[in-house]
Amino acid sequence: MHPAPSLILFTVLSGLGFGLIAWTGLGLGPAGIWYAWTVSVASGALVAGGLGASALHLRRPDRAWRAFSQWRSSWLSREAVLAAATSAVFGAYALTWIVTGTRLAALGLLSALLAAATVLATAMIYTQLRTVPRWHTPLTPLSFLAFAATGGLLAVLSLSGAASRPLTLLALALLATAAALKAAWWHRANATRRPSPEATTALGALGTVRQFEPPHTGRNYLQDEMIFRLARRRATAVRRLAAGLGAALPALLLALLAAVPATPGLAPAALLSHLAGLLFERWLFFAEAEHAVGAYYGHR
Amino acid sequence: MTTLPEPSGVKLGLVIDLDICVGCHACAVACKEWNTAAYGAPLSDQDPYGADPSGTWLNRIHSYEVTPEDAPQNAPPQIVHFPRSCLHCEDAPCVTVCPTGASYKRAADGIVLVNEDACMGCGLCAWACPYGAREMDAAEGVMKKCTLCVDRIYNENLPEEDREPACVRTCPANARHFGDLGDPDSDVSRMVAARGGVDLMPEQGTKPVNKYLPPRPKTRETPPPARPDAEEAPGGFLGWVDRALALLD
Numbered sequence: 001m002h003p004a005p006s007l008i009l010f011t012v013l014s015g016l017g018f019g020l021i022a023w024t025g026l027g028l029g030p031a032g033i034w035y036a037w038t039v040s041v042a043s044g045a046l047v048a049g050g051l052g053a054s055a056l057h058l059r060r061p062d063r064a065w066r067a068f069s070q071w072r073s074s075w076l077s078r079e080a081v082l083a084a085a086t087s088a089v090f091g092a093y094a095l096t097w098i099v100t101g102t103r104l105a106a107l108g109l110l111s112a113l114l115a116a117a118t119v120l121a122t123a124m125i126y127t128q129l130r131t132v133p134r135w136h137t138p139l140t141p142l143s144f145l146a147f148a149a150t151g152g153l154l155a156v157l158s159l160s161g162a163a164s165r166p167l168t169l170l171a172l173a174l175l176a177t178a179a180a181l182k183a184a185w186w187h188r189a190n191a192t193r194r195p196s197p198e199a200t201t202a203l204g205a206l207g208t209v210r211q212f213e214p215p216h217t218g219r220n221y222l223q224d225e226m227i228f229r230l231a232r233r234r235a236t237a238v239r240r241l242a243a244g245l246g247a248a249l250p251a252l253l254l255a256l257l258a259a260v261p262a263t264p265g266l267a268p269a270a271l272l273s274h275l276a277g278l279l280f281e282r283w284l285f286f287a288e289a290e291h292a293v294g295a296y297y298g299h300r
Numbered sequence: 301m302t303t304l305p306e307p308s309g310v311k312l313g314l315v316i317d318l319d320i321c322v323g324c325h326a327c328a329v330a331c332k333e334w335n336t337a338a339y340g341a342p343l344s345d346q347d348p349y350g351a352d353p354s355g356t357w358l359n360r361i362h363s364y365e366v367t368p369e370d371a372p373q374n375a376p377p378q379i380v381h382f383p384r385s386c387l388h389c390e391d392a393p394c395v396t397v398c399p400t401g402a403s404y405k406r407a408a409d410g411i412v413l414v415n416e417d418a419c420m421g422c423g424l425c426a427w428a429c430p431y432g433a434r435e436m437d438a439a440e441g442v443m444k445k446c447t448l449c450v451d452r453i454y455n456e457n458l459p460e461e462d463r464e465p466a467c468v469r470t471c472p473a474n475a476r477h478f479g480d481l482g483d484p485d486s487d488v489s490r491m492v493a494a495r496g497g498v499d500l501m502p503e504q505g506t507k508p509v510n511k512y513l514p515p516r517p518k519t520r521e522t523p524p525p526a527r528p529d530a531e532e533a534p535g536g537f538l539g540w541v542d543r544a545l546a547l548l549d
């Protein structure tokens with residue numbers, strides 16, 4: 001699939017934003033008003049940035065409001081509804097916190113649940129597609145959720161500057177879980193294949209099917225959008241970058257932070273590195289995904 | 301509404317005979333001609349006369365080379381022409397993924413359509429279709445797909461023989477047939493039963509309405525051996541010519 005920058009930014013930034021909302025809603029971070037402001041601005045910017053990026057993907061963004069209507073059947077619509085609901089509930093939570101200085105645990109818990117549901121809905125947009133065998137696995141939503149939890153906790157550690165060894169160790173454990181889930185995802189993905197030309201044309205009973213003549217000499221939308229050809233040589237390099245920046249380096253920084261609590265700069269560095277790794281991971285998520293339609297154009 | 305309606309009794313669709321199709325692309329051209337002036341936005345082209353032309357089409361004709369596993373050495377492969385368009389699936393994933401309600405399946409006859417005034421151009425429905433039947437129009441920014449010529453088949457302003465999809469009406473080989481696949485006694489249903497018509501990618505769970513009639517097996521004879529005398533020295537007049545040429549060799 002075409003790795004559109006708008007979709008890469010959307011999934012990475014909104015995942016991080018909803019992760020931050022979830023942990024904050026669960027009561028993590030200092031209680032001070034200044035921190036309430038910081039968290040509200042940061043999560044608002046991340047979520048708005050992510051959703052804004054997704055709007056860039058639309059050819060008719062003026063009609064995006066219609067996406068709130070089909071939540072009965074469509075995961076994309078559910079994602080829109082849940083994102084709006086999370087923002088509203090967390091907005092109320094942050095506002096009462098800023099104005100009255102108290103954090104309403106019930107509202108916080110509700111925003112945490114809604115944030116998790118939003119991340120799940122985002123992942124399901126891709127997971128639901130049988131046409132892309134790599135995405136069609138429960139490991140996809142599991143890894144999206146684990147990444148959001150990890151990134152959100154790293155953001156809490158970075159913004160609060162608090163020296164909490166238990167939270168640092170929790171972040172380390174979440175990072176390891178996310179990395180393990182993604183490794184399992186990649187392991188499975190390596191073994192998946194798009195349907196063969198014999199299967200897509202139903203001509204397999206007659207013999208081996210080869211493309212003799214394509215239907216058109218120029219490009220078309222299907223090829224631009226769904227038959228992205230990626231050089232395997234680069235895929236390995238990008239995979240190393242994703243694993244190194246996304247998991248190995250932040251793990252090292254977190255271990256240091258656990259050993260020498262309150263070392264300034266370690267948590268933000270871990271967050272930034274993790275984010276950079278996620279951008280590579282998400283690029284591969286799209287670029288390596290093979291859609292069934294490629295088989296009609298002779299790809300195996 | 302992008303929840304699917306109860307399966308309709310009437311299931312309008314196409315039957316495409318891969319044994320007959322000669323790959324002339326006339327159906328694709330007729331489709332483009334009718335639909336660029338009919339339902340919804342025109343089917344635009346980008347850089348049509350330039351170096352990098354592209355455009356929106358609702359029907360694409362592939363050509364494949366099929367080689368049987370047990371084909372004798374050097375036997376020519378079978379060429380199969382393969383028109384590809386929307387199959388108006390009963391369990392259409394393109395409809396249920398649509399967040400805006402633009403994509404829908406008609407309850408009365410099962411035709412899958414896009415309400416272009418509601419489409420926000422997200423492209424998710426095209427990702428959900430296993431058959432590559434949906435193309436985003438680059439000029440209009442909305443999703444285009446086969447309408448089964450919904451504006452011809454019920455159109456009383458057209459003479460009766462024209463009330464079928466443009467591709468079916470135009471096919472010079474009579475490889476395309478239109479009818480109600482929900483009625484087991486319709487001509488198309490009988491044809492499917494008689495010829496062993498198939499669904500494309502049934503494992504995707506889309507329950508396509510359109511059916512493809514597979515090519516009939518070719519009668520394959522072992523290619524005749526080369527003439528036994530081809531390598532022998534000829535006699536008579538040709539022998540004299542052969543010996544004369546040998547002097548120049």
Ligand code: SF4
Nearest residue numbers: 386387388389394429
């Ligand atoms: S062929 Fe594709 S576009 Fe047509 S109904 Fe089936 S899934 Fe939808």
Ligand code: SF4
Nearest residue numbers: 398419420422423425
């Ligand atoms: S491109 Fe249009 S029709 Fe397709 S899913 Fe998006 S809004 Fe629906």
Ligand code: SF4
Nearest residue numbers: 321322324325327471
């Ligand atoms: S017009 Fe008929 S013969 Fe020509 S490509 Fe279309 S289906 Fe095949």
